[in-house]
Structures are given as structure tokens and as C-alpha cells.
Amino acid sequence: MKNLERFITQRLADTGNSPDQLLQHLCAIQNFASHLPQTAVQQLAGQLHIPASQIFSVIDFYTFLHRQPRGDFNIVFSDNITDRMLGSQALLHSLCERLRVRPGEPRADGRVTLDLTSCTGLCDQGPALLVNGIAVSRLDEKRITQIARLVEDATPLPDWPAEFFSIDDNIQRYDMLLGDEIINGSAIETLQAKGADALLDTLEQSALRGRGGAGFSTAKKWRWCRDTVADTHYVVCNADEGEPGTFKDRVLLNSYADNLFEGMTLCAGIIGAGKGYLYLRGEYLYLRDALEKTLQQRRQNGLLGKNILGDRDFSFDIEIHIGAGAYICGEESALLESLQGKRGIPRIRPPFPVNKGFRGQPTVVNNVETFVNAAKIAVFGADWLRSAGSKESTGTKLLSISGDCSRPGIYEYPFGVTISQLLEDCGAKDVQAVQVAGAAGSTIPPREFERRIAYEDISTGGSFMIFNRQRDLLHMVQNFSHFFCHESCGFCTPCRVGSALMKDLVDKVIVGHATRYDLTEMQNIGRVMQQASHCGLGVTAAKPVLETLNKFPDIYTKHLANRSYEPAFDLDAALEVSRQLTGRDDAGAHISYEPETQQQEKP
């Protein structure tokens, strides 16, 4: 305990005692002590001048933070639908048996803990798991047997076979973004030569739109931020990449980090920011050391830090903040809360981050791919981006393709590519459906395979999951509904309650206990979630259910216990006593529970 106390004291001495650092302190302490004991929380509370209760509430918000000790080997199994399609459940079962452990329950000797998490961003080389934060991909029975033995022998991670930890970029198709290289510093030099106004105009002419999913104009965002008068401005890169089935930012962070930091520095030069943050999802912890090295190299080369490339008026640096397993922290305002060391609860907007973002100051938040595009536009010009894609969707899009195909991986295509083209190129056969844009995206049936990937048609952050005709699509819906129920931050009722009800109803269909009435209920709940939720998570969480109910009704009806509604309890009869007491027997005093759809579908 003395060691832990010293560790915390030293850490605070090194990094300062700003409460913004709370989440980073908690991650570091957990890394040191395997969990977050009460004594550590009390010490932090005292030294950061924040209540211990606030620190506990932050710990309880993030899936990767724990109050109870974890095992020496803390294993987290990836549980996206694509992992399941590759046999992850049988492998999980096998590992549990070999290690004599159950998910969520630490083994008595403290050797190992095993948990499930949603997508770890390795769908192209799954099934996958994280052990003490480090990714192990391409699991099979042989690898599981080896892992069990290494854990039982207490073999330290550095002595595990190196190939376990080898993560491939797996780029299957290059286009301009991945293919056209720029020299480090060249975007900053262009900024220095032409000035911020000219560069902002170039960005505007390129019509670059955000690659994180929403597709907002990047030039507009940067201009609004720049025009907001304030003491200071910030640049934030959203590298949370939590959308199930998305892994393209992993590849950019691994092999194009210089381009990303160049784009962030360009943004800083244009909006007048002195500080930037890379918010890296906890599942990508294994990328951090290499990213830190790239940052250090850029500082040494005068591309970051004080007086960038000799410009006395331009100083900017980037800090990496690590997330802790909360999908909602990809939503930009929740991300900013998390960056300030708090629970990732989405803010009420307006004000938008460009006016009031990190620490209440104007902040640009962009996706990794957006910054990489911006750096290249600065060097190659607006026409470079406009040479590909359509008028509304200029340039290319990185797609993370996984599921039932022979060549999963990263594909870069000009906007406008059709789904059928993508399926052909990645070797997909006998396709039943494609889920584009992740769990919150669209389920596309074969009759829509001529639709295009573009903001004006099917917009996506990059996830593209393929399901052949042997799959029961309802398992996909079930996986996503469990995901949303788990990831709802709980702030607003429609999402918190709606996602739980939806999950239970999907489970009810799967086990064969549901009736048509339940399907109508799912539609009603979904509509309430869409209309009344506070943020994008709740608004889109019902989409997999609503879309499949509409486009693939058979996947539900074949599971129904009974095509008609069979109430387990006669509510109208139960009200008879009340009717007698009040002397009423009119229509309004009776309950009718015949749902609309059932009435229509009666033979």
C-alpha cells in the first residue's frame, strides 16, 4: 500500500493535480495496482480536491475500471456479432473450462479474470481478446490452449509468443488517401506559405465532410471555431472508434499517425489552438507507445512544440488521453466530458463544441480519417479531393469489411461505390444482408445492393458487416440490442429503459415466447426512443430492430410462439371490481388490448 501511495504522489507531482486528469490517473493507478482500492480514491480525492463520491461515480461509469482486484491476467473477450460468427463463443467456453473461471467472476487464487466486451476493433482478424490491455487476434482452439497454459504457468506477457500480438493492417484496397503520400511537415509548410485564410478556403473548396459518420462540413466547423473569440482554442481527435464492426481508425493510427498529427497541427494553426488531444479508445491501448514515439519524433523535428518550423507565433502540442471502455464517449460532447476526467454523459447542445467545448473553450472535434484527409488536401489542393466521389461526397471512404467474405479488411473506395461492387471485391457469396454503419446503421437487403456509399445515399463511419443466407439475422439484432442496453449511459429514460425493454423483447422472440403483440411493442418502444432520447445513441439504438422488422419480418415471425395475442392476465376482467365500485360500465371503463397489427392480420 505504501508503494501505491508513493506511486500516486509521484504521478500527481509529474502530471499536476488538475481534475481533468482524473480518468488518466485512474487508468494508471489501475495499471499499477490491478484495481482502484478505496485508499487510492481517498488519496486522489484529497490531492485533487474533489469528493471521493465523484471519483467512485467515475469508476463505476467505465467498464474497464474496477474497484475489486483483477487477476494477474485480466482477459477481456471480444463479443461482437462478427466474433461470434467466427466461433468466439465456443472458444470462450473452452478458455473458461481450461482456466476454471466464469465470465465476470475472478478466480479465487487471483491468477485470472475473464470478462466480455463489445467490439475490440479486430473484426477482420477475430476472434480476439485483450489480455492486460494487449490485443491477441486470430484465436482458435490451438491458441486458446496455449493461452490457458501460459496463464497457468504465470508466464509474463513479454515472454508470450510474439505472433500472438501481431495485428495486421490488412489493407485490401488502396486509393488516394492511403496511397498518395505527403512528406512530414509539408502541410504545415503550406499553411505557413499561404496563410490560414487561404487554407480554410482550400478546405472549403474541397468540400471535405467529417468521416466519423455525421458528415458535417469540416471547413465550416474549423471556421466557426476560429471565429469564436476566447482565451484559447483546442483541437481534439476522436479516436474512440467504438462502433461495432469499425476498425479503419486502428489502421490509420498504426500506419498513418504522422498524417493524423499533421492534420491536427494544421487545424491548430488555422483555428489558433495551442493544445490538442488524441482521445484513444481503451481497446487500442497497445497502440499508445508507438503513437507517443511518433509525437516525440515530431517534437524533435520541430513539427510540434514551441515555435513550430521556426514560427515564433505557432506553438502547439498533442497529448494522448486513453478511454476506459465506454462506447458513448465517441459522441463528441460525451468525449469532451470524459477528456475532462468525468463520466461520459452527453452534454445538452447548443452550445456546440466549436463555441464551448473542452474546458468551455472553442474546440474542433474531428475523426481520425478527417484529419488525415485535411493534411493531404493542404498539400495536394482542393481538386485532389474533388477528383474522386460525387458533388456531395468528395473523395474516398475507408471501409472496414468483415463477416461472411473471403477477404475481410480495409478497403478504400471513392464515394459512390455500390454495395454489390464491394461484395464482389471482398469475395462475399450468397449474401442475405449487409449491416452498414455499425449497430446503429442500416440493414441492407439484396434488393438494395445497387445503393451507394455516399452521404446522399448510405452514410457510414466505415463499418460494413456481411451476413450470408446461413445466418439467422435475429442473432445480429440480439447482439446489437444487448450492446445498446449495456452502453446506454442511463442519463435519459427513453434510452435507459427503452434499450432494456428492447433487449428483453428480442430475447423473448429468440427463445420462442413472443407473440405479434410483442413485435408491435418493439415498434412502439423504438419510436419513443427515436423521438425522445437525449443523444444520438438513444436515437439510433432501436434502428436494428425497426429496420429488420420492416425489411426482414420473417426472421421474427418464424420464431413466434403464436401468431395471435394471448394475454397471460386478463386486465379487463381485473378491473371489474373498480367498475362496480364506481358504477361505470361504459366503453371508457374497459381496456382493449387488441393491437392494431393483430386486428389487421386476423384471417
Ligand SMILES: Cc1cc2nc3c(=O)[nH]c(=O)nc-3n(C[C@H](O)[C@H](O)[C@H](O)COP(=O)(O)O)c2cc1C
Ligand atoms: C453514440 C455515438 C458514438 C460515436 N462514436 C464516434 C466514434 O467512435 N468516432 C468518431 O469519429 N465519431 C463518433 N461519433 C460522432 C461524433 O459525435 C462526431 O460527430 C465526430 O467525432 C465528428 O467528427 P467528424 O466531423 O470528423 O466526423 C459518435 C456519435 C455518437 C452519437
Ligand code: SF4
Ligand atoms: S440517449 Fe442514451 S446514451 Fe444518450 S444521453 Fe440518453 S441515456 Fe445516455
